[in-house]
Amino acid sequence: MREMVKGSNVALAALSENAGSVIAGLSWVSPTGDGDADVSVLLLDANGKVRSDGDFYFYNNPVAADGSVQLLGKTPSENGDEDRISFDLTAVSPGIDRIVVAASRYDGAGFGELEDLKVTLADAGGDNLLSFAIDDAGTVSAIIFGELYRRGDEWKFRAVGQGYDCGLAGLATDFGVDIEDDAAAEEALSGSEGNEQTDTTAPTPAAEPQPRAILNSVPTPRPAAEEGGPRKKSARPRTAKKKVTLPKVAQKSLADNDSWTQARLFPVSALKSDRDREMRATSVLLSVMAQVPEFGRRLTAAFGAPAGRMETFTEVTLPHGDTPRRPDGVIRVERAGKLWTALVETKTNGNDLKPDQVQAYMDIAARRGYEAVITLSNDVALEGSPLVDVKIDRRRKHKVALWHLSWAEVTYQAQMLIRHEGVADKTHAWLLRELLHYLQHDNSGCHGFQNMGSAWVPVRNGINDETLSQGDPRALDVVESWERLIRQICLSLGGELGQKVLPVQRAKRGTDPKARRGRLADQLCLDGRLPAELRIEGAPGTLTVSADLRTSKLRTSIEIPAPEQGYPLTWAKRLIRRLTEAPADLHIETLVEGEPGGPRGTLERLRPEPADLLPRNNATQITGFRLSLFKGMGSSRGNAESGFIRSVDDAVHRFYTTVVVHLDHPTPRRASSKEPAETR
Template identity: 85%
Template sequence: MHEMIKGSNVALAALSENTGSVIASLSWVSPTGEGDADVSVLLLDGNGKVRSDDDFYFYNNPVAADGSVQLLGKTPTESGDEDRISFDLTAVPSVIDRIVVAASRYEGAGFGELEDLKVTLADGGGESLLGFAIDDAGTESAFIFGELYRRGAEWKFRAVGQGYDTGLAGLASDFGVDIEDDAGAEQALSGTEGGDQADTAVPAPAAEREPQVTPGLVPSPRPPADEGGSRKAARPRTAKKKVTVPRVARKSLADNESWKQARLFPVSVLKSDRDREMRATSVLLSVMAQVPEFGRRLTAAFGAPSGRMETFTEVSLPHGDTPRRPDGVIRVERAGKLWTALVETKTNGNSLKPEQVKAYADIAARRGYEAVITLSNDVALEGSPLVDVKIDGRRKHKVALRHLSWAEVTHQAQMLIRHEGVGDKAHAWLLQELLYYLRHENSGCHGFQNMGAAWVPVRNGIDDETLCQGDPRALDVVESWERLIRQICLSLGGELGQKVLPVQRAKRGADPKARRGRLADQLCLDGRLHAELRIEGAPGILVISADLRTGKLRTSIEIPAPEQGYPLSWAKRLIRRLAEAPADLHIETLVEGEAGGPRGTLERLRPEPADMLPKNNDTPVTGFRLSLFKGMGSSRGNAESGFIRSVDDAVHRFYTAVVVHLDRPAPRQVSARYAPN
């Protein structure tokens, strides 16, 4: 990968032959685990200005109509997450000279509070092209990471690293985006034209979304008609209406409660693993082709353009003396160009076969396909591929090997159908049928469900204290634990409609295998598995700890003490907020300079909140730790008594019974509002 310094530039064609589409990834690390930023993109003409508001892409306007720009959102990484942006450079209008890639923070937060700021660029095959690290960030609340620009017929990238103290509003103003004051923005929110209020108001960015509408960047009301009666150029509505399936239960017309509702994708006839694989592949690929929003979400991260998608199953491709039959093929056409991927599917916990995947990679390279996509119940980890396939580096055409888990497919479908909505009712119904199929016990698409063969020996070794550091079985358990945590993030995030990401407290760029090795050695010493989840809108980090010695799971969260008021008022308010929480909830008061303060169960503390306070009134209270304990399953699988089921149940119970009752952090607000030219 080509490492750049501030102010340097490089031609993309010099780095790869596959730069018609590229993906920019902006990343940073928050020492507290809670800091974040939002990305934005501006398309500039020869004058260095946006042509109109349509050239400004941010959290409320994430996709270009022509497919040239798409904000893909955040993806978990080893040290947190990264924000990715897909560019189809072949679709960028010829009048556009530059594409600015930036990010912004809120409420006075500066980029100097974050670490390891970096932008990387990958080609359409997923090959990393370049990287630019920013090491001089200070109080700036907005930053231009870099820019793509034309030089003749080719595209180049420049490492910029320029900061703005005036945030997103100041950055946008510099490039010709008009910023409206608060009064004008409030008028826009209230709806100047009758009946347009629901269409004009837009949601806040993902990191601050609440049930009610919160102030954010919003477009002005549509302009009035001119003297001739025609309306001036309509301003875009960044929050278009979406169709979601109603959750209201409908009365059944069935004569008998045992009758089963007819389904588009039946599962009762599936008898073998081969039947499940064929049915699952056909069901998924057909819905991807018919619901563009869904198909795009699953393929955009792999470098596929936004275009017309066709999908095929049980295709036959020549390979030596014996033709190969991959489970499926995906083809996307955009502006006369074709992006194609082979699909290999496994269900019911079956493992991918390296020799099979390698054969498909060879076929894809010979036929000019861009990717081979594997799909199974397993969850891929960074630095630990599911299948060890060596690609022939001498081949001119490079093929990207990508993996999807069935849990991720379910998550994306759930986000669309339950929270974000899709374009029409037919698409909503198709996604609902897909979700029903994926969740059926006979589909075989249930996600990661087995801790592996090393689970029982490791637990026994911890019990009898015979497990030694360096034992490879401990590393297997740590990897399975990480896969489980990533799947729980997908599951909980899909239910909440919010981002849920694992917190990896390791320096960016650290070897993930070395990190897991250290965790495996720690497991041998103390017999504990530990994980942290950052949930959008939650007041703190949710911590999961599995003690294999005692067989107990602990889920907990630390909430800071309010900045104003008195400790007794804080304690009483917390008890009131937890009125519906479980009686066995443990509450521990955190005090400054000591290992811990008073603690007790909610049942005991309800009558006497003052018991939560230290006896020495001069001891500062810094916060409270809330914990629930639960016995964990012993079996390695996902049966009712299994460890995986017990961890999943513990996390969901803790969130729904405790976290939802806590005060949310104040939402970020942008004082200036976006107004079109």
């Protein structure tokens, strides 16, 4: 393998006869364990510029249509992770003279905080061709590791090691990529309607720093424009601070027909009874917890388990009077000669935990010195409302904790690790993928909260015929089921997005959860509505969900504040442009100061006339906009309970993916009065 120094170059043909396709690997080591960077590739013409933003490949644009470039993501290596990029040099357009390979960091982080920065190049056969180490990175936030360039009919590699102080935005701008500065664009919109401003100032390499505004965003690549044709206005840039995990492209199957079932590590086809499902689910989960330390630690750390060597067991037999008991599983963690042990009781397919079983396991754990009993079911535990009431003998010196996990929480933790945060070991990653496939299979019984309870239908009927009275305990049961459903939806959406999604409980701090639910139950009896609020990390506002049991309608909505600067007409036009891909039946309402409501209309009607969102009185102050979608409750399939749960889940996911993701994150106006305290 050729060891390169800064500025040196080499012909690929001199290193391998199989260099038509190569794989570049960029790697680094973080002493703190939490540092990382993102790779990017730019295709340059003879002038040293991109032909269009489509020649810029990064995490939001990872694959070239012609297959010449493909960002493969992170792969476990000896010292950590290695970002790999595949190049098919035979497919590179003749108009491309140079391919730049770079990496960048964000939030003020520099490459000097990382160690062992290195780029390697391997041929199609997997043989390493060359290596180039960078040992003088300094404080720069972006670095060009190297570049592939043409010399006649052959390709060569040059070790560059050039740093930039302005991050990926500055690096991209230097090579002709259009960057939209959000602050400048907002200022331009304030002065004229519909005009957008882009910043094309080229950055200066770190060796020759000059004053310039550091941009906080990078562009969403646009398709290459035809030569000589009008240049298409760039789309709004997507923030570069958080990596977006894109769905994998399904590979073509080698099966003879679509009816063949792929072999899985954890099969579900043989599951015929609830007992089979419980035994299989327990064994699958506990075995993966023991084999994937990151995952096992995630699930047990909150229960007081130490970080140590974990062993798991299923179908154990423990003495209990005249009748031995067989808990579904046992978890044992050893660290520094000390042992932490927990019994596990599992339920699947919506089956309820049995209080007598859990009580017996609590007694056994107390006698044998176990630290905890962990229950696992489709249900979601609520603060102040335990799923199982057990009696604890206060005379015992050894205390046993009772904890609960829902299958939705298990799925969430698996999703966060495998899809968003990454697992260091290939085998561990494969095990988590197999577990996730099992948990999400229809036949596993591990789908999470599935039933609104026995009080659901009587409460809906009582609201419809106005016979439900305040203080009815069935209303409180429905409120608790609603809260469980919302918490499960938060886990589901958070696992898909890789972001925190939390329910917002608007109440004074220190308020008893039971008292808060009691007030919601009384309100349900009065107006027939079940309200909820979800706070999504990175969203411009709180997502509100309301189920109206009288009209059988679900409403999902979000309120976004008006910008600090600019003109109302500019705000309205900008909002309509952002919602180009949103559903036509989206309701938009203007919020005005001192009035219950302002102008409103559907997106379909407002698209040609955004000015219809403005109040007729020009002196009226606009405080924001409310966006809402409406959907019918329940479904013709299944029973009323499962149909309602499905409809709420679908409504939240649809609203986020079709509306919220397109919204700006404006700076809110200064509030004139304090908002109510929020607790989660």
